[in-house]
Amino acid sequence: MSITDLCRSSAPDGTKARLGQDFSRLNVVPQRHLARTLGTIAAAIVLLAALNSVLGNPRWGWPVFAEWFLSEPVLVGLGRTLLLTALGALFGFALGTVLALARVSSSPLLVAVAWGFIWLFRSIPLIVLLLILNNLGYLYETVALGVPFTDITFASWSTTQLMTPFLAAVLGLTLNLGAFSAEVIRGGILSVDQGQHEAAAALGLPRRHQARRIVLPQAMRSIVPTAFNEIIGLAKGTSVVYVLALPELFYTIQIIYRRNLEVIPLLMVATVWYLIILSVLSVIQYHVERHYARGALRTLPPNAFRLVLARLGLVSLYPSAAPLPQPVPHGGQAVQPAGDWTASLPQGGTVEIRGVTKSFGALTVLDDVTLTMPAGSVTAIIGPSGSGKSTLLRTINHLERVDRGFIAIDGELIGYRREGDTLYELKEAEILTRRTEVGMVFQNFNLFPHLTVLQNVTEAPVAVRGLSRDEAERQAHDLLARVGLADKANAYPRQLSGGQQQRVAIARTLALKPKVLLFDEPTSALDPELVGEVLDVIKELARSGITLIIVTHEIGFAREVADSIVFMEQGRVVETGAPAQILTHPRHSRTAAFLAKVL
Incomplete structure (x- = not known):
């Protein structure tokens, strides 16, 4: 039995004859709003009265005007x-x-x-x-x-x-x-x-x-x-x-x-x-x-002149309107690797963290942190909120200056220049140059909303690496294709899903070809169904030879891709080791207590 037949069988006798009829040819009468109509009439009367009093009064002297x-x-x-x-x-x-x-x-x-x-x-x-x-x-x-302050006058x-x-x-x-x-x-x-x-x-x-x-x-x-x-x-x-x-x-x-x-x-x-x-x-x-x-609204308001002409019936309001880019569902064409697409990326660098301490006022966020991440390794940093994970990540690319201790990549200090036994803090321009070796993907994407996806990816290679616009765009199109977003190049970030935005952020960072790639909880701002889109790309990067350091709450993901896991609490490194050891047989009771709550 069809739905229409079912409706007819359950409908009262007086309505059976009307069910299933074609209503497309009937006229629709909008609901009338009495108060709105009266207000419009009153406004028109006041406007006409004002115009009559001004234009009809000879004392205004319109001929003189x-x-x-x-x-x-x-x-x-x-x-x-x-x-x-x-x-x-x-x-x-x-x-x-x-x-x-x-x-x-x-x-x-x-x-x-x-x-x-x-x-x-x-x-x-x-x-x-x-x-x-x-x-x-x-x-x-x-x-x-x-x-000034002399007798010299020009x-x-x-x-x-x-x-x-x-x-x-x-x-x-x-x-x-x-x-x-x-x-x-x-x-x-x-x-x-x-x-x-x-x-x-x-x-x-x-x-x-x-x-x-x-x-x-x-x-x-x-x-x-x-x-x-x-x-x-x-x-x-x-x-x-x-x-x-x-x-x-x-x-x-x-x-x-x-x-x-x-x-x-x-x-x-x-x-x-x-x-x-x-x-x-x-x-x-x-x-x-x-x-x-542009970029702040999904659809721009129409041009004012076009709006007037459209009201007169001379042009259409949105002559070139195209459907907005639609999110790519997980399981569709989220990632389209063409062979080993990570082969063109540089080899990773060794990250050394020695005695790093960082405080915000009276609050000590990092307390004598010492770690080594070998070149090409994948390190997952886990721990409760407020344990200093994100701050540690930000010190690696010098977004946060440390109070004590040092960080080096391939033996080169971050933020300082060594001459003999003296360290000189680098100028901001030099820090920015060195920072290009350490890419960072943020928790909240931090894409530039006023730039298109293509412009987001090409901005740094042109301004920092000195690539020509054409070369940067060719590279950007290739990276977007690799992360499954080839058709989104001219979209604005606001027109993309969260998973798509994070994949654009990854492509933007990879465009600089960094030695070290930092991920600050890359999936925490995403709906569960979009997490897989981003994790698939990170899994590909884990096999690339780039050094990855990932702050994450995705314990299962950390188990799958990480070479080592770091557990932090209250700004200190509590325990480090291989995923099998840390997640299955933690040595420290605090690590075991944390994992018991999240696994």
């Missing part, structure tokens, strides 16, 4: 307003960026100076600042360029002649906006997840490259809305420069209405022009926000 709206004096004033806005925004945000970077620097003096500047110029009203700058010649007769100018009203206006707007924009930019920088900084550092990307390609593009999502508010405020704030007798838009309007006494029509001229400026800036803001939303 039309006469002056496109007049030459008004357009000249408008041009000066736009120029002041553009220069103030350009120089103000440039100054704000410098101040913001100083505020987040590690130098206490730079932080203090930047904070003092921001405090001062946010406190001074703009009109007061403009008047002080315009009268700067009273305080300083000349402005000189030379060597050039000098009369302050009165140099500080014209226009320059005073630009400088005042710049200083004012710079102070406010600095906090906007600093807030955007602080909004970027710390994992993004660590991932960029782990890949060895130079500091400037980190800021330009990783941090600032993500910070822009937080910066742009408030920044455009500041720019819009700046455009309106240019009206304050009337105190300098500088004929921008508002001052020009004042001059005209003082002559013809048509105050309201002339003020409406200024109002409409400010509305137009605001509207143009709002459209620009929409598209800038849309640009920086």
Whole structure:
């Protein structure tokens, strides 16, 4: 019996005739919302009443408005307003960026100076600042360029002649906006997840490259809305420069209405022009926000112009919309090794850890840790949460600086340079270079969300290894194919499943061809059904000859792939040994107690 027959047999007699009918040709009437309809009608009435009161009242002087709206004096004033806005925004945000970077620097003096500047110029009203700058010649007769605190002077100018009203206006707007924009930019920088900084550092990307390609593009999502508010405020704030007798838009309007006494029509001229400026800036803001939303949203909002045209029925809303990349289920095409795909990877390095101690304040996280991981070995580090496993991993690639002890790879110290009996701590650029030999795959993936999968994998080889873009992309496509993600190259991380993201993270790390590969609980952020996707790739790597150090809670996986297992607790190494010995016949009672709970 079919489902339809079953339904008919169990349905009341009055409904049997209607079951199984074709409803596709019937019209659908949406539910009516009375309150919403009444609200729409009320809003339309208020809008029409407002328009009628403004357009129908002859006292608004619309003929006078039309006469002056496109007049030459008004357009000249408008041009000066736009120029002041553009220069103030350009120089103000440039100054704000410098101040913001100083505020987040590690130098206490730079932080203090930047904070003092921001405090001062946010406190001074703009009109007061403009008047002080315009009268700067009273305080300083000349402005000189030379060597400070000496009599050496290269050039000098009369302050009165140099500080014209226009320059005073630009400088005042710049200083004012710079102070406010600095906090906007600093807030955007602080909004970027710390994992993004660590991932960029782990890949060895130079500091400037980190800021330009990783941090600032993500910070822009937080910066742009408030920044455009500041720019819009700046455009309106240019009206304050009337105190300098500088004929921008508002001052020009004042001059005209003082002559013809048509105050309201002339003020409406200024109002409409400010509305137009605001509207143009709002459209620009929409598209800038849309640009920086790439990767943060699964589907970008439609282009504003296309949205209007689509409403008119002239174009389709999503002309090139393609289905989003779908996760590859475990057991499908998760990993596609073509022969021994790990043969091209470098041989591993020997990791030596000697007496490493690390504390955070009064808390000792690592306590005199000494270990040796032979070249090409696979070491699994297990233990309860808070035992120092992840911190130990982070000290190996110098993401955490140790308080005591040393770590070396193939006899080369991490973070230091030896000359005789003296050790010199390396500069950050040198640490970043050496860090490329030690790849790291993070627990939470830490992919760069604003870059595509392909860009994530090629970023470090191009910036650090110096590969050409074409060569880096060829290598990236090969690595993505090896981990079963060849068809995801142009997707953004947010469009992938957790298992796929972690496999991209592995491919990104392998692109640098490191000697040592660190895994910080690579499966803990994944659903159980996705764990196998990642573990399959790590099993392949375990046979490659790269030195693997894996912090994991997957005891069964550790038993299968590890050459040795390290058990840690309270920052100390409690026991080390082969998987069979540690997991079957642990020597230490604490190891046995831990395994009894997790096995």
